[in-house]
Amino acid sequence: MYKRLTGMQDILPEDQPYWRFVRKKIDQITALYGFERLDVPIIEETGLYVRGVGQGTDIVDKEMYSFQDKGKDNVTLRPEFTAGFMRSYVENHLYKRPQPVKLFTIGPIFRYERPQAGRFRQHTQFNVEALGVEDPAIDFEVMSLAHQFFSELGFQGVHFQLNSTGCPQCRPQYIERLQAHYRLHYDEICDDCKRRLDRSPLRVLDCKASQCQPVIASAPKIADYLCDDCRLHFQSLLRYLDNAGLAYIVNHRLVRGLDYYRKTVFEVWVEGIGAQAAVCGGGRYDGLGQEIGGPPTPGIGFGSGIERIVMAMKAQGLTVPGLPKPQVLVAYLGKEAKERAVPLVQELRWYNIGVILPFGDRSLKSQLRQANRERVRYVVIIGEDELARGRAQLRDLQEHQQQDVPLDTLRQWLSERLPIKAEK
RNA sequence: GUGACCAUAGCUCAAUAAGGUUAGAGCACCUGGUUGUGGCCCAGGAGGUUGUGGGUUCAAGUCCCACUGGUCACCCCA
Numbered sequence: 001m002y003k004r005l006t007g008m009q010d011i012l013p014e015d016q017p018y019w020r021f022v023r024k025k026i027d028q029i030t031a032l033y034g035f036e037r038l039d040v041p042i043i044e045e046t047g048l049y050v051r052g053v054g055q056g057t058d059i060v061d062k063e064m065y066s067f068q069d070k071g072k073d074n075v076t077l078r079p080e081f082t083a084g085f086m087r088s089y090v091e092n093h094l095y096k097r098p099q100p101v102k103l104f105t106i107g108p109i110f111r112y113e114r115p116q117a118g119r120f121r122q123h124t125q126f127n128v129e130a131l132g133v134e135d136p137a138i139d140f141e142v143m144s145l146a147h148q149f150f151s152e153l154g155f156q157g158v159h160f161q162l163n164s165t166g167c168p169q170c171r172p173q174y175i176e177r178l179q180a181h182y183r184l185h186y187d188e189i190c191d192d193c194k195r196r197l198d199r200s201p202l203r204v205l206d207c208k209a210s211q212c213q214p215v216i217a218s219a220p221k222i223a224d225y226l227c228d229d230c231r232l233h234f235q236s237l238l239r240y241l242d243n244a245g246l247a248y249i250v251n252h253r254l255v256r257g258l259d260y261y262r263k264t265v266f267e268v269w270v271e272g273i274g275a276q277a278a279v280c281g282g283g284r285y286d287g288l289g290q291e292i293g294g295p296p297t298p299g300i301g302f303g304s305g306i307e308r309i310v311m312a313m314k315a316q317g318l319t320v321p322g323l324p325k326p327q328v329l330v331a332y333l334g335k336e337a338k339e340r341a342v343p344l345v346q347e348l349r350w351y352n353i354g355v356i357l358p359f360g361d362r363s364l365k366s367q368l369r370q371a372n373r374e375r376v377r378y379v380v381i382i383g384e385d386e387l388a389r390g391r392a393q394l395r396d397l398q399e400h401q402q403q404d405v406p407l408d409t410l411r412q413w414l415s416e417r418l419p420i421k422a423e424k
Numbered sequence: 425g426u427g428a429c430c431a432u433a434g435c436u437c438a439a440u441a442a443g444g445u446u447a448g449a450g451c452a453c454c455u456g457g458u459u460g461u462g463g464c465c466c467a468g469g470a471g472g473u474u475g476u477g478g479g480u481u482c483a484a485g486u487c488c489c490a491c492u493g494g495u496c497a498c499c500c501c502a
Contacts, residue, residue, distance in 0.1 A: 003493075058500050062425075080502095109502080114425080116496055125502060192499070208498085257500065267502095278502060305502030333460055364460045372462040383460055397462065 007121025021320035040084040052083030054259025077110040090294030099132030117274025129301030140240035154318035159247035163254040170227035272315025326354030331367035333383040
């Protein structure tokens with residue numbers, strides 16, 4: 001028997017209402033904010049991600065689905081969207097268009113990780129990117145979109161974890177101070193942090209080991225080391241958020257694992273996805289354009305995992321509308337009645353009336369049970385008697401009533417009361 | 425990559441404190457109780473080589489080992 005690959009999952013019909021709801025909200029919210037859809041390939045040259053995401057990051061070092069194709073090209077299943085977006089922006093000369101270019105997409109992302117609650121090797125990401133503008137007002141716009149998105153999905157008290165991670169002007173000085181601080185406490189910190197100190201120093205701030213907490217608490221804060229440019233940018237953003245009443249928590253420990261982030265970084269946390277909290281993570285990546293060989297291009301965006309959103313929605317008891325389903329079942333008794341039922345079902349569907357046809361020549365009782373189970377409103381019953389008279393029994397399962405109607409008026413009778421519609 | 429836990433019917437679980445005959449139940453499914461009438465109820469039915477492979481034993485779902493898979497957590501992230 002074949003089984004799903006580790007970390008992959010099937011999205012069964014019963015979960016589709018959530019997915020439909022989230023996708024619909026994505027379409028609405030992006031249209032409202034003026035973001036256009038851009039779809040990029042699911043597979044790119046490996047080099048794009050190695051350069052874009054950065055050597056030394058976990059993604060590049062151990063999480064990419066990379067392989068050589070039949071033409072001996074080194075390719076990789078996309079582990080994130082932003083690098084591909086920047087590639088497309090440069091390749092299609094989108095920088096020639098009025099800036100910013102505001103884009104979004106939704107699609108699968110692949111990372112070879114050990115699965116756990118809220119983490120999969122393939123997950124679906126809603127990505128929003130605004131390229132070409134440095135103005136902190138666009139940082140605000142992107143965050144505002146995220147805020148409205150989650151609020152309208154039904155989440156209560158949506159707020160941001162927010163920080164600035166500086167830029168190449170100021171970050172190095174801060175990192176030196178941070179490393180100096182950690183060297184003073186070298187014996188007290190965990191092994192992971194000893195490793196991080198050289199490879200990815202900002203990450204020590206994110207450590208969860210209890211022994212590291214005092215060292216983190218006494219560590220210098222990057223906010224005190226930002227250059228004028230970064231500080232003013234951050235202050236403007238905070239002001240916009242304040243004025244708009246969007247809640248945030250400045251979290252000095254919030255950092256990113258990817259090299260290209262500058263200045264603004266933010267996340268949205270929600271309850272209900274196990275040890276994971278982030279349902280949205282993003283930031284500014286002004287260095288990425290040049291990194292992959294394009295023009296210097298400011299950009300800000302976020303990614304949001306749909307699986308995590310759905311999981312959190314369920315955990316928090318958020319409800320979504322049901323999907324439309326047929327409201328009529330045509331039951332038949334006997335071979336000749338079936339001969340008439342099959343084209344009747346076809347006809348009704350052509351007139352936009354959703355119909356279920358039972359299969360297998362089962363008893364009327366069984367067909368009615370099915371009708372009840374599938375919660376249709378009406379059952380059309382065609383038997384020998386009815387067939388001979390050119391009529392059908394029309395049973396209303398909700399009102400427990402039944403009437404005898406001419407077969408050729410069924411279409412009109414039903415279409416008057418049953419345009420196909422969503423359940424409840 | 426590291427660690428912990430888990431694996432019995434489609435699903436959720438049972439199977440006397442440390443082995444003992446044909447592995448049970450609820451839900452779901454099918455059939456019947458009404459020559460052709462749903463929900464509720466009643467009766468019946470189908471559905472398992474107890475994850476795989478070894479081992480211990482007179483005897484293994486139960487004990488031991490390995491493997492596979494899953495879950496959760498770490499690393500890290502959505």
